[in-house]
Amino acid sequence: MNENFFIGRRTVRAYESRHISDDLMEKLVEEASHAPTTGNMQLYSVVATRSEEMKKRLAPCHFNQPSVEGCDVVLTFCADFNRFIKWCEASGAKPGYDNFQSFMTAVLDTVIFAQQFCTAAEMKGLGCCYLGTTTYNAPQIAEILELPEFVVPVTTLTLGYPKSKGADCGRLPVGAVLHKECYSDYDESAVKNLYAEKEAREDSRKFVAENGKSSLAQVFTDVRYTREANEHFSKVYYDFIESRGFGMPLK
Numbered sequence: 001m002n003e004n005f006f007i008g009r010r011t012v013r014a015y016e017s018r019h020i021s022d023d024l025m026e027k028l029v030e031e032a033s034h035a036p037t038t039g040n041m042q043l044y045s046v047v048a049t050r051s052e053e054m055k056k057r058l059a060p061c062h063f064n065q066p067s068v069e070g071c072d073v074v075l076t077f078c079a080d081f082n083r084f085i086k087w088c089e090a091s092g093a094k095p096g097y098d099n100f101q102s103f104m105t106a107v108l109d110t111v112i113f114a115q116q117f118c119t120a121a122e123m124k125g126l127g128c129c130y131l132g133t134t135t136y137n138a139p140q141i142a143e144i145l146e147l148p149e150f151v152v153p154v155t156t157l158t159l160g161y162p163k164s165k166g167a168d169c170g171r172l173p174v175g176a177v178l179h180k181e182c183y184s185d186y187d188e189s190a191v192k193n194l195y196a197e198k199e200a201r202e203d204s205r206k207f208v209a210e211n212g213k214s215s216l217a218q219v220f221t222d223v224r225y226t227r228e229a230n231e232h233f234s235k236v237y238y239d240f241i242e243s244r245g246f247g248m249p250l251k
């Protein structure tokens with residue numbers, strides 16, 4: 001593998017019309033399924049949407065991001081305790097997985113599986129884009145994909161052969177994320193230094209100007225990920241996971 005593979009990888013949002021073969025799809029799912037999972041329970045499923053009709057139905061759930069209808073396959077990765085619970089019940093075992101802890105266990109398995117899928121696909125020349133909108137509109141996605149109890153959408157990947165490579169959007173320096181032995185907290189000047197390079201980038205400056213803000217951080221707090229939206233979607237998602245069987249245990 002090229003030693004710069006990880007540094008050079010990019011999110012891809014525009015795809016060629018070329019189809020990914022069923023054999024390749026199955027190979028990628030097989031490779032992803034060798035990711036580590038809690039107790040080797042494999043608490044995930046992935047729903048592959050290939051038909052134009054189903055992509056059209058999913059598109060509004062992702063706020064009509066063009067990659068949904070523009071990709072070859074939309075992959076909805078779901079935390080899934082349904083299969084495991086059914087196996088327990090069919091085997092004289094009493095499952096205790098109708099709680100938030102079990103939901104988190106399944107979410108971890110799902111995200112690790114999705115990322116291994118993404119890496120496997122990128123290593124074969126495909127391009128992917130995660131869609132964070134999955135948790136915003138999980139109830140509608142679940143209805144379209146006919147997900148049963150104990151199956152909750154966690155994330156989505158759009159997948160296809162890349163039309164163009166995504167832009168390099170940079171990263172914080174390693175020192176921002178690596179703490180040696182103990183967590184070293186940031187004072188104001190340290191945190192400003194760590195974000196200085198990101199703020200000075202041409203694309204960041206453009207972003208600030210286009211949104212009429214006075215700092216890059218304000219683009220995040222006031223435009224992209226606002227308190228209002230976060231509070232609204234917290235409630236939607238929490239109510240949904242509870243309705244799917246993963247609530248807090250009753251005292």
Ligand SMILES: Cc1cc2nc3c(=O)[nH]c(=O)nc-3n(C[C@H](O)[C@H](O)[C@H](O)COP(=O)(O)O)c2cc1C
Nearest residue numbers: 009010011013065129130131132133155166167169
């Ligand atoms: C959980 C998650 C949700 C994301 N949601 C979206 C999304 O809804 N739309 C989008 O275009 N990109 C989305 N992305 C892609 C990020 O914007 C992208 O990874 C980030 O800007 C860094 O760019 P790079 O992957 O090209 O290095 C998401 C990524 C992750 C991990």
